[in-house]
Amino acid sequence: MPSEATSRPNIWIVVPAYNEAARIGRTVQGLVNHFPNVVVIDDGSQDATFDSLKHLPVWALRHPINLGQGAALQTGIDFAVRQGAEVVVTFDADGQHDVHDIQRLVEPITSGRAEVALGSRFLGSEAVNMPTSRRVILKLGVLFTRVCSRINVTDTHNGLRALSRKAATKIRIHQNRMAHASEILDQIQYLGLKFEEVPVTVHYTNAVLEKGQQNSAAVKVAAQFLLGRMVR
Amino acid sequence: MNLFQWVAILFVSVSLLVELVRAIHSRRLSWTKSFRILIWLVAAITILNPELVTRFARTIGIGRGADILIYVVTLTFIATTFYFYSRYMRLQRQITDLTRYLAIHEAKHPETSSADRDP
Numbered sequence: 001m002p003s004e005a006t007s008r009p010n011i012w013i014v015v016p017a018y019n020e021a022a023r024i025g026r027t028v029q030g031l032v033n034h035f036p037n038v039v040v041i042d043d044g045s046q047d048a049t050f051d052s053l054k055h056l057p058v059w060a061l062r063h064p065i066n067l068g069q070g071a072a073l074q075t076g077i078d079f080a081v082r083q084g085a086e087v088v089v090t091f092d093a094d095g096q097h098d099v100h101d102i103q104r105l106v107e108p109i110t111s112g113r114a115e116v117a118l119g120s121r122f123l124g125s126e127a128v129n130m131p132t133s134r135r136v137i138l139k140l141g142v143l144f145t146r147v148c149s150r151i152n153v154t155d156t157h158n159g160l161r162a163l164s165r166k167a168a169t170k171i172r173i174h175q176n177r178m179a180h181a182s183e184i185l186d187q188i189q190y191l192g193l194k195f196e197e198v199p200v201t202v203h204y205t206n207a208v209l210e211k212g213q214q215n216s217a218a219v220k221v222a223a224q225f226l227l228g229r230m231v232r
Numbered sequence: 233m234n235l236f237q238w239v240a241i242l243f244v245s246v247s248l249l250v251e252l253v254r255a256i257h258s259r260r261l262s263w264t265k266s267f268r269i270l271i272w273l274v275a276a277i278t279i280l281n282p283e284l285v286t287r288f289a290r291t292i293g294i295g296r297g298a299d300i301l302i303y304v305v306t307l308t309f310i311a312t313t314f315y316f317y318s319r320y321m322r323l324q325r326q327i328t329d330l331t332r333y334l335a336i337h338e339a340k341h342p343e344t345s346s347a348d349r350d351p
Binding site for chain 1: 335
């Protein structure tokens with residue numbers, strides 16, 4: 001049963017999932033033990049991701065076709081806001097995040113200091129088993145974001161973030177695929193939303209590295225983001 | 233006239249004729265139709281008298297007629313690419329909105345919906 005302390009305020013956890021049948025059960029089980037409102041968006045998976053949610057106490061949404069993580073996040077955020085969410089937390093399905101970080105992540109929002117709380121694996125030693133190449137790519141991503149979006153953050157592509165209801169309503173993700181992370185930061189800056197970075201742990205297991213974004217995709221993500229800004 | 237000019241002028245004439253017949257048939261001459269008719273007319277004139285293009289190129293300081301064609305084709309290609317990319321993005325957003333609508337309206341929860349009883 002979810003604990004009382006963590007069930008208030010009305011926090012909704014949004015988990016986008018694509019072909020995660022093997023891991024989604026464990027990830028979601030860890031979340032529902034602490035939070036009563038979890039929504040999983042199956043982004044047109046070809047495996048049994050959606051079926052594996054049937055017996056879990058979570059809201060299960062399904063995209064009939066695969067659109068991308070950005071689109072799945074926006075679907076989950078829209079749904080959570082409709083359900084009356086006061087805080088929306090985005091959480092990756094592959095188990096790389098730590099459920100115990102959520103309470104610290106939402107604190108700047110519940111205390112009214114910020115509209116957005118961004119998880120950062122670079123504030124302290126919070127990236128477990130991160131390959132050096134990934135570290136370099138992520139640092140380049142930080143530089144790219146600082147130049148393009150003029151927002152001062154230490155981690156640009158961390159899937160663990162929390163949005164107040166106001167921020168969740170104002171931010172609209174148009175980048176369906178992986179460039180959504182840069183787009184969210186761009187909109188935080190453009191909309192003038194107050195944000196804070198919170199140290200979080202990211203676990204790099206072999207499975208996470210195999211299924212996650214390849215380093216070579218960084219150029220494609222940057223190109224998608226820039227094209228998306230030019231052609232709206 | 234050489235063989236290329238015969239073939240090209242035949243193609244352009246047929247295209248121009250089709251545009252004119254369509255315009256007369258619809259009894260309405262829109263800006264896009266007028267622009268297409270103008271393009272075919274200019275093409276026909278330049279095929280029949282290539283010297284005109286060279287003279288025009290010299291007038292505006294480009295030099296060769298072939299160069300002006302390269303510039304026009306390049307600019308048209310870039311503009312067309314952006315136009316179709318923008319159309320593609322709009323279409324993608326419409327598909328995304330539709331997919332999102334379906335996903336939200338068919339949301340399932342084991343305690344509040346009939347997910348387990350679905351076929």
